[in-house]
Amino acid sequence: MTRRNGSVENASALGDAFSARAGVFSDKALLDVGYVPGSERIVARNEEIRRLATALNPAVEGEAPSNAFLYGKTGTGKSLCARYATRRIVEASAETGVDVGRVVVDCSQDDTETRAVRATVRGLNDPAVTGIAVPETGLGRSRYYDLLWEVLDARFDVAFVVLDEVDCLDGTDFLMQLSRAAEAKKLDRCSVGVVGVSNKVRYRDRLEERVKSSLQEREIVFTPYDREALSEILRSRLAAFDDGALEADVVVECASLAAEEHGDARKAINLLRHSGELAASEGADRIAVDHVRRAKSVAERDRMRELIDGGTIQQKATLLAITSLALVEKTRTFKTSEVYAAYEDICAESGLETLSKRRVHDLLREWEFLDVLEITRTGGGRARGSYLQHHLLEDPSVIRSAFDGSERFAGVGFTAGSTTTTWSNI
Template sequence: MDTDDTDSSQRESRTSESDPPEQAELSSESISTDSSGSDLPDSSDESDTATPEESSGTESQSIEDMLLEFDQQEGLIRDRSLLDPNYVVEEDRIVGRDTQLQKVTKMLRVALGDNRPPNLFLYGPSGTGKSLITKAVCKNISSICESRDIQFGTIEVNCQDLDTLGVAVYELTKQAADEAGVDVQVPKHGVATKEKWDELYRIVNENFDSVVFVLDELDMLVGRRDKKEPAFSRLLYQLSRSGANDDLNAYLSVVAISNDTRLMESVGSRAHSSFTPEDVHFDDYDANQLKAILRRRKDAFHDGVVNEDVIPLAAAFAAQTHGDARKAIDLIRVAGELAEREGDDHVGEKHVREAQDKVEKNRVLEVVRGISTQKKLCLYATAAVAAETEDGSARSTTGYRVYQFLTDTIDTDQYHQETYVNKMKELTTYSLVDFERRSHGPSSGMFLEFQFGERPDTILETLREDSRLEMVSSNEVETVVHAQLRNRN
């Protein structure tokens, strides 16, 4: 019997993903005492005590007054949607991706007629336009199809938060139902995965002539470890075979998007044979391309409020961290918001530098506050290695040995190396770390090499705020790292 593909066996028996509850800090109240040490009430009359507002002759504003006052201010930002990296912008705002844009457009345009578009594999670093171009092309195809009375649908899911094949199929079904404006008639849990597939096929067949399934961050859909084939491989096989099996009447195309350039090497032979995608590579943006991207979004601000040095500086910062356009856009957004809060009438270099520190620290804080102690240990160990290497990279084999030292030091459960690697791969979704598969000769075997989008020292500094990591001597960790790096060489 086909059962729901849940991930019930995903961790070793020794491990625990939950963080210990935080200890509440108690503060003692200050007590007035006389010279004899006895507690005394404050002898001053309350009526004689003036508040700071009364002393200064000003009245405090109510929350409503403050909100209305802010609402009436013109501010510096005119259109905040243009400062959202995920916002699908017009074609003339897409910069530095002419080749990729033409390839994707030419291959998907057959959806405008009575043909099935080819499957695509879009790969390259985070923030290089893969999702943006796919959404922009599909949005234009949808508009033209609507004028031709063709029912075209774009069904998009981000696989980073999907644990198993069954969950992924349900999410596709839900997105298809939302696109069609209908209801899903199967539950998320408690039914066989096949029933979810059947429901997906039913919704597509009844509501669409042609559909494009966009599978973003596909490499994150690993699924259960007891399966011989990763979940993303089985998903690709099932989708690409659905038309041949007469499960779908609509024309179907799959666009797989991944930061992992070697994803297809992990796809099973059956899926590889049926999927057979057209490859489109996206490389890093350089500083000039990032400047062009930001200039195309400069009208998000009111005229004349952005100083000339803002865009070049923001582009330079983003170019230093793997040419990520999302980071460049985030920088000028935060710089603008900082200038507004400070009451300045221009966005300048000072605000960009403040924004760089704020964005970097906020991103790290956002990640480490929401992850388990075990993931913090994996991240800490890997960042500690990267901080001591010339190129800022860390091999998974070296990082795991430092991780073992950390778990032994604080006397906590210890993952096997495979699980350590999987937890680090999960952290790639936060744009803190990327990885590549490497081999340094037949004797070294295969390993992952992690590289950080932020400074490893910033990550380490933030992680040390955790009370359990604070007790570990940074000098001892550094000594262990140096020893492991020597042994590696």
């Protein structure tokens, strides 16, 4: 084949890839993580939204709302419902003539007290209305607080501060300041409603009594979605695809796979999108169940690979230890002593220095932080005889495949019962 012919052929083969509606998608934005569906597309959360509305509703009449705390695992619709409910109150208050404001602070980004106060005041301020300038840098924390109280009184009767991922915030001083603002006479006119959102169900235990009592919080726990709810969430976004682009059972397959994990709507939506991308990349004009299954393996392996690449060699060894146990045993749950023994074997096999139990425990905690495993104490609370259980959340064969190609650990830790999967054709 001549070079000229080759390039002509390439150009025509690539033609589709750059057209706006290549493949199976018609409006892909509906599958974006940040997309906020309207109420008609919020599925299976009526009870949670109703309870949230009860807490926040006094604002519509200009009265102080209750604070609310939303807990639950990732992808259970907490951020969505917090945004939706507060936005609805702001809209409803336009009709009653009450000035209600609202800001959403992502505490995983603004994770110190100063940053969080600054994000709050900047989000609520409108210099054209208040005449107050809030600089992005250069002020100390207490100055930002002063500006916050000023802005709140200048603009609003009631303001909602949604603290999303509030467990990422270092310390609880900001919560304290917000909840005590009225009592401490920082505010004359405005009342503040705090909506805390946390993926860590145990975050509440971290709050000191005085914070808890001053928040008078209403707790709303978001339970994982089941297969039916996930199917419905996906179905409400099918406008993302061309007509007839989905084979029967594709939605149910995505929903079932996500339900098997922890009922995470984000995972279900991403899986549907990745399946569509995989089908489109293969030139298919329909998504089949097989695309879904392969998309899931690829997504999981890629995520694991990223996590593993980000770890130190010792961190990798600890993960390999529990993974190799899970591949050999019939369970995914192990005691500290079992994980440590497997870790020692791996160090011996790969010529790695063996760290102390304490250090290995710290490294395992980091995997827990990344949701790769879960560590719980069993055997009678803090009483003598209690011990730690390490439960691997990820599929060990996926972790194992993510270790493929890792020179340091080639062949280490997977001596029994492991199979190698080939991914090159995906």
